[in-house]
Amino acid sequence: MIKTADESILNAQIPDGPIESKWSNHKSNIKLVSPANKRKYTVIVVGTGLAGGAAAASLGELGYNVLNFCIQDTPRRAHSVAAQGGINAAKNYQNDGDSVWRLFYDTVKGGDFRAREANVYRLAELSANIIDQCAAQGVPFAREYGGTLANRSFGGAQVSRTFYARGQTGQQLLLGCYSSLMRQVDAGTVKMFPRREMLDLVVIDGRARGIVCRNLISGAIESYAADAVVLATGGYATAFFLSTNAVNSNATAIWRCHKKGALFANPCYTQIHPTCIPLAGESQSKLTLMSESLRNDGRVWVPKAKGDKRPPSQIPEDERDYYLERIYPAFGNLVPRDIASRAAKRMCDTGHGVGNTGYAVYLDFADAIKRLGVDTVRDRYGNLFDMYDEITGESPYKLPMRIYPAPHYTMGGLWVDYNLMSTIPGLHVLGEANFSDHGANRLGASALMQGLADGYFVIPYTLGHYLADSKVLNNKVTTDHPAFQESVRAITEQTKRLVGAKGKHTVREYHWKLGRILWDHVGMARNAKGLEQAIRDIRALREEFWKDVHVGGSDQEFNKNLEFAGRVADFMELGELMALDAWHRNESCGGHFREEYQTPEGEAKRDDQNFCYVGAWQWTDNASEPVLHKEDLEFDYVHLAQRSYK
Amino acid sequence: MKVKIKVWRQASANAKGAFKTYDVDGILPEMSLLETLDVLNEQLTKAGEDPVAFDSDCREGICGACGLMVDGMAHGPRRKCTSCELRMRHFGDGAMITVEPFRARAFPVVKDLVVDRSAFDRIIAAGGYTSVNAGSAPDANSILVPKDVAEKAMDSAACIGCGACVAACPNASASLFVGAKITQFSLLPQGQAERDRRALRMVAQMDKEGFGNCSNHAECEAACPKGISISNIANMRREYMHAGRVYEEHAGGGGAG
Numbered sequence: 022m023i024k025t026a027d028e029s030i031l032n033a034q035i036p037d038g039p040i041e042s043k044w045s046n047h048k049s050n051i052k053l054v055s056p057a058n059k060r061k062y063t064v065i066v067v068g069t070g071l072a073g074g075a076a077a078a079s080l081g082e083l084g085y086n087v088l089n090f091c092i093q094d095t096p097r098r099a100h101s102v103a104a105q106g107g108i109n110a111a112k113n114y115q116n117d118g119d120s121v122w123r124l125f126y127d128t129v130k131g132g133d134f135r136a137r138e139a140n141v142y143r144l145a146e147l148s149a150n151i152i153d154q155c156a157a158q159g160v161p162f163a164r165e166y167g168g169t170l171a172n173r174s175f176g177g178a179q180v181s182r183t184f185y186a187r188g189q190t191g192q193q194l195l196l197g198c199y200s201s202l203m204r205q206v207d208a209g210t211v212k213m214f215p216r217r218e219m220l221d222l223v224v225i226d227g228r229a230r231g232i233v234c235r236n237l238i239s240g241a242i243e244s245y246a247a248d249a250v251v252l253a254t255g256g257y258a259t260a261f262f263l264s265t266n267a268v269n270s271n272a273t274a275i276w277r278c279h280k281k282g283a284l285f286a287n288p289c290y291t292q293i294h295p296t297c298i299p300l301a302g303e304s305q306s307k308l309t310l311m312s313e314s315l316r317n318d319g320r321v322w323v324p325k326a327k328g329d330k331r332p333p334s335q336i337p338e339d340e341r342d343y344y345l346e347r348i349y350p351a352f353g354n355l356v357p358r359d360i361a362s363r364a365a366k367r368m369c370d371t372g373h374g375v376g377n378t379g380y381a382v383y384l385d386f387a388d389a390i391k392r393l394g395v396d397t398v399r400d401r402y403g404n405l406f407d408m409y410d411e412i413t414g415e416s417p418y419k420l421p422m423r424i425y426p427a428p429h430y431t432m433g434g435l436w437v438d439y440n441l442m443s444t445i446p447g448l449h450v451l452g453e454a455n456f457s458d459h460g461a462n463r464l465g466a467s468a469l470m471q472g473l474a475d476g477y478f479v480i481p482y483t484l485g486h487y488l489a490d491s492k493v494l495n496n497k498v499t500t501d502h503p504a505f506q507e508s509v510r511a512i513t514e515q516t517k518r519l520v521g522a523k524g525k526h527t528v529r530e531y532h533w534k535l536g537r538i539l540w541d542h543v544g545m546a547r548n549a550k551g552l553e554q555a556i557r558d559i560r561a562l563r564e565e566f567w568k569d570v571h572v573g574g575s576d577q578e579f580n581k582n583l584e585f586a587g588r589v590a591d592f593m594e595l596g597e598l599m600a601l602d603a604w605h606r607n608e609s610c611g612g613h614f615r616e617e618y619q620t621p622e623g624e625a626k627r628d629d630q631n632f633c634y635v636g637a638w639q640w641t642d643n644a645s646e647p648v649l650h651k652e653d654l655e656f657d658y659v660h661l662a663q664r665s666y667k
Numbered sequence: 668m669k670v671k672i673k674v675w676r677q678a679s680a681n682a683k684g685a686f687k688t689y690d691v692d693g694i695l696p697e698m699s700l701l702e703t704l705d706v707l708n709e710q711l712t713k714a715g716e717d718p719v720a721f722d723s724d725c726r727e728g729i730c731g732a733c734g735l736m737v738d739g740m741a742h743g744p745r746r747k748c749t750s751c752e753l754r755m756r757h758f759g760d761g762a763m764i765t766v767e768p769f770r771a772r773a774f775p776v777v778k779d780l781v782v783d784r785s786a787f788d789r790i791i792a793a794g795g796y797t798s799v800n801a802g803s804a805p806d807a808n809s810i811l812v813p814k815d816v817a818e819k820a821m822d823s824a825a826c827i828g829c830g831a832c833v834a835a836c837p838n839a840s841a842s843l844f845v846g847a848k849i850t851q852f853s854l855l856p857q858g859q860a861e862r863d864r865r866a867l868r869m870v871a872q873m874d875k876e877g878f879g880n881c882s883n884h885a886e887c888e889a890a891c892p893k894g895i896s897i898s899n900i901a902n903m904r905r906e907y908m909h910a911g912r913v914y915e916e917h918a919g920g921g922g923a924g
Contacts, residue, residue, distance in 0.1 A: 075801070078801070079800075079801040082800040082801060093724065093732065094722060094732065094783070094784060094785070095784065095785065095787065095788050095828065096788075097731070097788075097791075097828055098724055098730040098731060098732050100724070100730070102725065102729055102730050102731075103725045103727060103729050103730065112807070112808075114808060150802075150804075152807045153805065153806055153807045154799070154801055154802075154804045155807075156804065156807035156810060156857070157797065157799040157804035157805065157807075157810070157857055158796070158797055158799060158857070159820075159851065159852055159855050159857040160824075161812075161818075161821040161851065161855070162807075162817065163817065164813065164814045164817040166813070166814045167811065167813075168813050168814070169808050169811065170807055170808060186821060186824075187821060189729065189825065191729075192729055192825075192827070193824060199791070200791060200796035200797070201796060201801075203791045203792040203795065203796060204796040204798065206788075206792045207792040207793065213788070215785070215788075238777055238778075267724040267725045267726070267730065268723060268724060268725075268726060269724050301695070301697045301698075302695045302698065304693075304694075304695065304698055304702050304705065304706055305698070305702065306701070306702050306705055306726055307727075309726075309727050310727075407747075408727065408752075411745075411752050412697075412752070414697075414754075414756065477802075478801065478802070481801065481802075527709055527712050527713065529705070529709060530709075573712055573715060573718075574717055574718075578678075578679070578778070579720055579777060579778045581708075581718065581720060582718060
């Protein structure tokens with residue numbers, strides 16, 4: 022049913038040499054742009070989260086002429102702002118045996134052996150520099166009394182390597198990054214374009230040479246030419262409609278690049294976060310995450326008896342099942358996210374769930390409060406407890422929290438080589454928008470690390486190499502080029518078609534339906550039959566969408582329905598690819614759990630013989646017939662083994 | 668629940684605006700005010716009317732995008748709560764809820780409830796940073812920051828840039844926003860090198876943007892969803908006065924030739 026390329030076009034460009042010296046050798050060997058020449062290059066950066074903001078600021082510091090775009094009214098609101106728990110770094114400040122090697126090892130294993138070793142090693146290596154950079158920016162990390170940095174342990178790790186700023190680590194790191202970005206705006210190296218949505222990539226002579234975007238206030242379609250394009254527009258978890266992502270998070274930029282030739286890797290690798298506030302009703306717009314750090318002190322349990330509807334306080338200790346501690350004694354409540362999520366689903370599916378819907382488990386702090394005192398618990402989690410109380414009307418100081426898994430992060434994304442360049446020369450992809458470092462499952466506190474590593478410490482080197490090597494400077498293009506005009510024409514046609522659609526159903530209704538299909542069949546557990554159903558359902562829904570959607574308003578004004586319509590149209594295509602990728606991958610790994618492939622204990626069962634590769638899909642002008650290219654993964658340093666957290 | 672939403676409608680920056688009242692039915696107490704606006708917008712879209720434009724993104728009180736005057740209060744009647752966190756259980760069944768955009772000369776209306784807060788970005792660009800390029804930072808533990816100092820800096824750094832302080836202030840002053848950023852850096856060793864320049868430049872930019880001055884109403888603190896204290900404003904003034912003195916001394920000293 023799927024088409025596989027006769028010859029894969031993928032070349033990861035992994036440098037030679039032992040893994041410890043690949044990055045430093047590579048940096049010594051790649052080409053440089055001289056300081057005097059940097060200002061002659063224009064670089065477009067799309068997105069202002071940790072990856073995009075860090076890239077724009079750093080490239081500005083180097084002297085490039087940077088144009089930075091975001092959909093929000095200001096770069097400070099990019100969704101990185103919502104990350105709560107922390108950021109990993111192999112500093113070994115705690116003297117507990119951490120090292121670059123261990124962080125590398127944990128990340129490869131945590132990703133269930135589906136990430137590229139060389140990229141992961143570089144990420145672990147750069148992690149320490151990130152903390153230095155952020156501390157120097159004045160990020161108010163948690164400290165010990167003596168003034169040194171504090172750490173905590175985080176899901177899936179046996180060392181304390183997570184740095185944090187209360188429950189607002191993402192916000193503080195982003196504000197640090199934003200401050201560096203604003204400094205460059207003041208210096209004149211970076212020009213900001215807020216409230217712009219990228220709708221197309223312009224490719225000229227096979228190279229990324231600009232973007233076309235919509236001004237979200239005036240509705241004008243605008244063109245921008247450049248010598249390279251850096252995309253850092255985040256993941257696609259909002260395809261599920263209900264997720265922990267911000268309501269405007271979307272996949273449009275990466276999907277439009279995919280349609281221009283960038284291969285999309287591992288779309289089925291989606292992360293369902295174990296600790297979110299359960300769904301309350303149909304008008305709900307999003308799900309709220311409760312930081313994974315809560316699992317450091319909170320104990321997860323369900324009643325041993327099925328359908329036990331007693332309030333938690335009336336269920337005695339010996340009638341509770343602390344199932345994570347029981348099944349995974351070595352890691353207990355700190356097992357990786359995919360494992361914790363599936364365990365919660367299993368408990369609820371077998372009738373042990375709690376709350377009105379039966380789709381929730383308890384996360385209980387009673388023991389922690391007894392052991393540490395209420396003040397210490399408030400100190401660690403106070404803002405999270407307040408948030409939970411505000412939403413549910415229940416105090417976690419008195420009652421256990423009710424939690425359930427929700428879509429949170431997507432490991433898949435545009436395929437990139439070691440230089441973070443996609444299959445379109447000149448188009449670089451950073452952060453969650455690419456596929457590179459987390460394999461089939463991301464460990465907690467690793468997303469912030471990857472975004473900042475890509476932005477502060479990888480792209481400043483590899484982009485320079487591309488610019489010098491490609492000699493794009495000899496071939497400047499302007500927005501008068503016919504490729505821009507063709508792009509503007511196509512975009513205008515699509516927006517006109519959308520606003521002109523006068524059907525019966527709103528965009529939100531379609532998004533909700535698509536989300537339902539994906540959650541039911543391409544969510545925490547998948548099987549071939551369900552995936553085939555999902556593919557049929559999505560195709561039918563997509564057809565109906567174009568016939569029967571109602572957008573309204575005009576394309577020449579601020580029009581939220583139009584923005585959402587374009588995004589949902591893309592999700593309708595991407596959703597099918599997620600299902601197809603999940604269908605073709607006849608194994609379970611990390612966040613991709615196929616019910617047909619599990620161990621007797623119900624854990625993910627990989628098939629390294631047949632699926633130890635990155636599956637990257639090529640668009641073919643027919644959303645249902647993409648072509649698969651494979652990048653074989655080799656594990657020379659961390660040997661393939663079944664993950665065990667027992 | 669059934670509620671009436673009286674909302675400010677304004678087609679564009681230069682259009683004349685007016686209040687319009689809508690009935691919204693089928694609201695659950697655990698829904699947020701913004702989800703109620705979502706329901707209203709679905710209703711309007713289906714009726715072929717223009718939906719109410721409002722900014723919103725994370726819907727968990729951290730991005731700072733949403734900012735509404737709810738019943739005359741910035742972010743509504745709940746303390747330490749953003750508009751997106753405001754639940755309908757705090758309003759009675761049948762309640763009339765008045766929703767307006769943040770109003771300040773420096774925050775012009777874009778459409779309906781959406782305002783332009785880019786003045787805040789320009790204030791940060793004037794000095795709300797430490798000048799450290801990527802790659803040049805020393806080891807993080809070489810800069811010791813006592814725990815209580817880090818905690819105080821974090822209290823100031825918690826600002827989400829929503830602009831509620833401006834909207835709540837009778838003078839439309841941005842002093843709490845500016846004071847919080849100046850204070851964060853004035854407390855930390857990393858902020859010392861540019862301490863004086865920062866205070867002078869950020870305050871000058873705030874004035875240039877057309878924000879009013881502070882006259883100690885303390886409405887900003889009451890409206891701030893992150894509970895940022897007006898002591899940040901007192902600190903901003905100390906920093907500003909100190910910076911002014913230092914710069915005068917420097918000016919008198921002459922250049923290094």
